[in-house]
Amino acid sequence: MDLGTLLLGIGRFVLSTTLLLLLTVPTAFIVIQIELKVIALMQLRYGPNRVGPRGVFQSTIHGFKVLAKEDTTPDHADRPVFTMAPWMVFMAAAMSMLVIPFAPGLVAIDSQISVVYFFAVLGLSVVGLLVAGWASYNKYSLLGGLRSAAQMVSYEIPLTLSIVGLVVLTGSLSFTGIVEWQRIHGWGFFWQFWAFPIFFIAATAEINRTPFDMVEADSEIVAGFATEYSGMRFGFFFFAEYVALFIMSSIVVTLFFGGWLPPFFTLPDGFIGTVLGAIIFLAKTYFFVFVAVWMRTTLPRVRVDQLMGMAWKWLLPLALVNLFLTAAIVLIFNLKPVGG
């Protein structure tokens, strides 16, 4: 590898990382705004309508507000860990954005093992939540941290297992490869319609959304791991949560709903295709963000033992059955994956 290629690679990495990091904040703002407005709609309220035209800057103002707030640390807190925890959670969410294919060619790192990378990096956030709960010197935080560890470790398994079937079918561990396979064979949902609900439920639990928001169940343990956090440190947790919602929706779209692929026509090549693909991708993604908000408005929270029971008694066996059936079908019909 000559120096030019190396420099080009480094430059590409720095540029794309910076762009994605910059992208996380507006993404969180948009997702929060959607949540505020959609919940208001479903609860027969107006929702925010004062800041900016029709209140569109409400979440932005919220974001800047947390910057202005005092940042406190409890007396007995484990200072270095307490300070580092929000950063770990936020970076886990932001770094997993690196491998999301927004459009043909519009992906920061087009790795051959991006699926493995994605789940490995997203799994890091549990460490952040756990140490946040542990370092806060607060019983609610402690319970929240322990809940998050139990919940996310349990749901990581069905989450990852449910897509192994798709990986076997497509023969690719790359998100781009999986989307390309779907371009030829149709959306993953039609091939893996059984894996989709498993993945979606596990993903909802993985990012602590209602009805699986035990980790920060406000009616039980106040704010869980985030109880002692204030100011921008809390803001990082908050952003990370909404960025994670966006990321999970985009992964659902990428794996099961054809990523950037439009439903009835093929994308033109070149710049227009990229832009059109990105628009289609974002539209699909925000639809699933909407579904998550819809679920939050409708459903109460499940209890912690029911949550664990669901992961181990239902999702995990179903994911295994799905993997077995998919592998059997691939073997019996001798399907040739494009990538393999």
Added chain:
Amino acid sequence: MTATDPETRIPDPIELDRLEEERLARAFGGAQPSTDGDQAAGLRPEFAGFEMVGVPDRPPQTEREKEMYTLEEGEMLLNMGPQHPSTHGVMRLVVKIRSEMVTDLDVVLGYLHRGIEKLCENATYTTVLTYVDPMDYMSAMHNEHAPAIAFEKLYGIQAPKRAEYIRALVVELNRVFSHALMMGFLALDMGGITPILYSFINRDETVDLLSAISGQRMLFNFFRVGGVNWDVNDEFINRLSRWRVNQAKSIGDNEKLITENEIFVQRTKGLGVLPAERAISLGVSGPNLRASGVPFDVRKAHPYSIYDELEFDVITQPGGDSYARYLQRVAEIKQSLHLIDQIVDQMPHGPVQAQVPGIIRPKPGRAFGAVESPRGFYSVYAISDGGPNPYRFRMRDPSFITLQVMPVLMPGHLIADTMAVMASLDPIMGGVDK
């Protein structure tokens, strides 16, 4: 007498504090939680006693308190409230937990104590009715009804028939929105955020009606000794019939969100089961008692006002669990709507206020008035010494009594269930602390 006379001088508060601290230090003696074990385990000294945060800063007063605040290996105290997102006001629960499992629970009260009983003893009989409103603030009409009954008995007058019908109408309206709010709060305490908004829309419609005849939205001050403040007119009856249609629909909307919801049912069925005998022995009343299968309703057992002229049955549920308590409320909303229909149909014409003097001076004696409030058996006991104020004014608030089942129900449940059980009992702290 001089200013330094120890009998009469006003004590210095700072000195009192110091004396109290010394007394506590003496009383604690060796009872302070030992930190030796923690230091042996290598914990930093400031973490010692972490599991004990929430213990009262005084020695245990009773055997029960001693048992509650003595921790075994692996147990921890979790203090919920008085500032907690879901303790229905300023209730404080100290929960003894082993991991997520509740092993014991202590309800600490008194954060909303306003001395309403004493205020009432210093007020004239007519002004008492303004003080009782903010007690159980979800059912202000019932709060006024019981003293009105008691004072009328004491003074020996009878409210006119139309006034009694209007009273029954407004208390049933009050019951509707109180139970409707309970549906929302129960869902909210389990993480469902929408039903409470529907409940408040619901409440708003009802409160608009009540403010149309009473002039106020929350603390109505509508009852008078010997009648009610205002009459209802045809316009009000028209609004009531429109409200009747809306209400049935919006309660139905809320029910669709909650009653058949799989998660809700899973989380409330079989939770916090209160057997009938236990409920009776603990003095539970109202919907909570009827949800345990005991058909006791003050409106039927000791009919007051015009309830013996109305047709209704005492509804009960078989389960005794949180879900049964929820279903009981929903059934009672429908029953109240049915009662309102009857009241409007049968309402006679006539005056709404009996002739009473400005300052009522009943003959010495005692009287008792009890109503079925949305929380249960709410009663007032008043003693007159012939003066313009009640000599003694005692209120039995049902939520205060109901709260004592929490330590009975909770052991063996999870932390998450604490709130679901508490919300299903529907205590209102304004009434508990008085």
